[in-house]
Amino acid sequence: MAAVPATIPIWWGQAPHIMDTFVESYDFKGKKLTAICTSGGSDIGTSADYLQKLTKGKAEWKPGKLFSPQAKAEDIKSWFDGLGF
Numbered sequence: 001m002a003a004v005p006a007t008i009p010i011w012w013g014q015a016p017h018i019m020d021t022f023v024e025s026y027d028f029k030g031k032k033l034t035a036i037c038t039s040g041g042s043d044i045g046t047s048a049d050y051l052q053k054l055t056k057g058k059a060e061w062k063p064g065k066l067f068s069p070q071a072k073a074e075d076i077k078s079w080f081d082g083l084g085f
């Protein structure tokens with residue numbers, strides 16, 4: 001089973017609607033997912049909750065994480081590898 005990270009900019013405290021469309025457009029059955037976001041200062045909050053609801057009963061989600069827009073790929077990979085997917 002593949003792990004699919006979704007990268008989300010926080011818009012008005014939530015994921016942009018295009019992310020809903022993205023998640024609705026694919027069959028994530030059996031996939032393991034998490035959400036990675038960037039923001040101008042807000043925390044990740046509930047921004048991934050609706051995305052999780054869209055895959056309810058199909059995908060397994062792990063808690064996501066906010067990264068600085070300047071985060072290095074190694075930082076993200078290190079966190080991702082620690083999720084245990």
Ligand SMILES: Cc1cc2nc3c(=O)[nH]c(=O)nc-3n(C[C@H](O)[C@H](O)[C@H](O)COP(=O)(O)O)c2cc1C
Binds near residue numbers: 008039041
């Ligand atoms: C329409 C819009 C709404 C935004 N709302 C928020 C917000 O509620 N909280 C926040 O911290 N940043 C907000 N931002 C800033 C973005 O989260 C930030 O620019 C983005 O994470 C950085 O990625 P980018 O370089 O792809 O824009 C908003 C940006 C836009 C364009």
